Amino acid sequence: MTPGEPLIRWDWLLSHAGEIGQRVGEHLELTLIAVAVGFLIAFLLSLAALRVPRLYGPISWTTGILYTIPSLALFALLIPYTGLSLLTAEIGLVSYTLLILIRNIVAGVRGVPAEVREAARGMGYTDRQILWRVELPLALAVIFAGIRIATITTIGLVTVTALIGQGGMGYFILLGIQLFFSTALIVGALGSVILAVLADGSLVLVQRALTPWTHTP
Amino acid sequence: MAERRGATVELREVTKRYGDTVAVDHLSLTAPAGRITVLIGPSGCGKTTSLRMVNRLIEPTSGEILIDGHNVLQEDPTQLRRRIGYVIQQVGLFPHRTIGQNVATVPQLLGWPDARIRARVDELLSLIGFDPARMRDRYPAQLSGGERQRVGVARAMAAEPPLMLMDEPFGAVDPIVRERLQNEFLQLQRTQGITVVFVTHDIDEAIKLGDRVAIMRTGKLVQFAPPAELLAHPADDFVARFVGSDRGLKRLSLLTVGGAELDPPIDPSRLDGAPVLSPAMSLRDALAEMLASETQTGMVRDGDRYLGVLTLSHIGRLLRSEQPK
Numbered sequence: 380m381t382p383g384e385p386l387i388r389w390d391w392l393l394s395h396a397g398e399i400g401q402r403v404g405e406h407l408e409l410t411l412i413a414v415a416v417g418f419l420i421a422f423l424l425s426l427a428a429l430r431v432p433r434l435y436g437p438i439s440w441t442t443g444i445l446y447t448i449p450s451l452a453l454f455a456l457l458i459p460y461t462g463l464s465l466l467t468a469e470i471g472l473v474s475y476t477l478l479i480l481i482r483n484i485v486a487g488v489r490g491v492p493a494e495v496r497e498a499a500r501g502m503g504y505t506d507r508q509i510l511w512r513v514e515l516p517l518a519l520a521v522i523f524a525g526i527r528i529a530t531i532t533t534i535g536l537v538t539v540t541a542l543i544g545q546g547g548m549g550y551f552i553l554l555g556i557q558l559f560f561s562t563a564l565i566v567g568a569l570g571s572v573i574l575a576v577l578a579d580g581s582l583v584l585v586q587r588a589l590t591p592w593t594h595t596p
Numbered sequence: 597m598a599e600r601r602g603a604t605v606e607l608r609e610v611t612k613r614y615g616d617t618v619a620v621d622h623l624s625l626t627a628p629a630g631r632i633t634v635l636i637g638p639s640g641c642g643k644t645t646s647l648r649m650v651n652r653l654i655e656p657t658s659g660e661i662l663i664d665g666h667n668v669l670q671e672d673p674t675q676l677r678r679r680i681g682y683v684i685q686q687v688g689l690f691p692h693r694t695i696g697q698n699v700a701t702v703p704q705l706l707g708w709p710d711a712r713i714r715a716r717v718d719e720l721l722s723l724i725g726f727d728p729a730r731m732r733d734r735y736p737a738q739l740s741g742g743e744r745q746r747v748g749v750a751r752a753m754a755a756e757p758p759l760m761l762m763d764e765p766f767g768a769v770d771p772i773v774r775e776r777l778q779n780e781f782l783q784l785q786r787t788q789g790i791t792v793v794f795v796t797h798d799i800d801e802a803i804k805l806g807d808r809v810a811i812m813r814t815g816k817l818v819q820f821a822p823p824a825e826l827l828a829h830p831a832d833d834f835v836a837r838f839v840g841s842d843r844g845l846k847r848l849s850l851l852t853v854g855g856a857e858l859d860p861p862i863d864p865s866r867l868d869g870a871p872v873l874s875p876a877m878s879l880r881d882a883l884a885e886m887l888a889s890e891t892q893t894g895m896v897r898d899g900d901r902y903l904g905v906l907t908l909s910h911i912g913r914l915l916r917s918e919q920p921k
Contacts, residue, residue: 502678505674595734
């Protein structure tokens with residue numbers, strides 16, 4: 380930081396408002412793709428694990444390993460194959476969502492009370508109807524808890540993808556580090572946190588709208 | 597009231613084995629149409645297994661189960677279950693659906709038109725004593741245990757099944773609510789004419805609700821008879837112990853004051869402090885009141901009509917005459 384310069388230069392903020400908006404857009408896009416693709420994969424793997432319980436161990440183990448690889452290392456490993464691309468970024472981001480999403484989907488479905496399942500079967504629901512009309516709706520609250528954690532984690536991780544040229548709020552963090560410019564650093568870091576808080580809040584609202592039975596007086 | 601539209605259920609030599617354990621052993625019995633047949637016995641006697649074989653939640657190892665003469669083992673289990681009401685102790689209402697949607701479950705599966713489903717839901721909610729407009733859109737979590745149990749029964753009856761299977765449906769509610777639910781259920785069953793197969797471990801419940809009671813032990817049928825017969829002539833020591841040493845008193849609960857012989861009316865002033873009994877009253881309740889009074893007798897009145905005097909010896913004589921053995 381240059382001596383004598385203020386922590387935040389408001390004039391810079393104003394003059395770069397357009398670019399900040401653009402980076403916010405990139406950040407959200409990267410997050411949305413990662414969580415959506417991650418959810419799709421996690422959902423299919425969860426269905427497999429629910430149908431064939433002995434698959435759950437290997438699935439959980441593999442996604443657990445993926446989760447523990449440091450993100451920078453993962454990007455470095457992928458670059459020889461997929462380059463400094465959106466694909467590289469998303470492979471990494473998606474990998475980190477899987478563990479938490481699968482755990483919550485499976486736990487949510489398994490947590491459905493046995494008597495509810497028994498009643499459904501006894502009234503003539505097919506297995507498929509039990510899954511779609513009873514188990515998944517009742518698992519929604521737990522599944523959403525997983526989506527919220529996956530989303531917040533991804534929003535944090537997306538800042539790292541700036542290193543492989545994917546923009547987002549990480550762009551300002553890099554800029555701040557390179558130029559010893561605190562304003563950019565703060566915009567990047569604080570921006571990412573604010574995005575996470577807002578995304579989490581919106582997901583809570585969506586969940587409440589989807590599960591009216593969990594909050595009736 | 598309604599014509600009997602219940603189905604007859606017949607179990608023929610039904611056996612269920614799990615490895616070397618025999619859960620149900622060559623069980624044969626017929627649950628008559630429009631009646632309540634109770635399966636009772638100690639835990640592990642195979643009563644619940646037997647019940648769950650009727651709607652094929654459990655597949656028998658051998659034997660036949662016929663509903664109105666059709667072998668259930670030749671039907672698609674899902675289709676079969678939609679035609680049979682099913683109520684379990686923990687109820688298993690869908691927490692994410694409103695009361696109305698819960699009751700509508702099977703009609704919806706059967707593809708009834710919406711208007712017919714709505715009408716049927718409101719009819720059933722009224723039948724179980726709910727105000728449809730007030731209760732329809734509530735969620736199960738907003739109901740008491742007794743209310744949930746009522747909804748469970750209504751849901752099982754929704755598609756007008758000719759047969760209901762009930763597995764200790766009133767076992768999880770407190771005794772006062774249980775008694776009320778039993779009475780309501782009896783009334784409902786009588787007016788709807790549904791055949792019911794009912795599992796319980798509570799002998800008082802079996803005697804109260806059962807038209808016929810099947811006592812089971814280690815997978816075998818020990819005695820199958822109307823409750824009065826069971827109390828008067830237990831088939832063996834096991835049944836005698838199971839129905840309890842107070843079975844004489846239990847029989848009194850099945851008999852009414854109107855069925856007893858009476859002494860001719862005497863001057864009411866000589867019956868000062870005697871309880872007034874109605875002919876519809878059970879002899880067990882009458883006895884309790886008489887024992888508590890100074891006179892040890894009861895004045896029997898049917899509204900304004902003074903019918904006569906009931907004494908302890910009349911009750912004793914009735915018990916002995918019903919028990920020729």
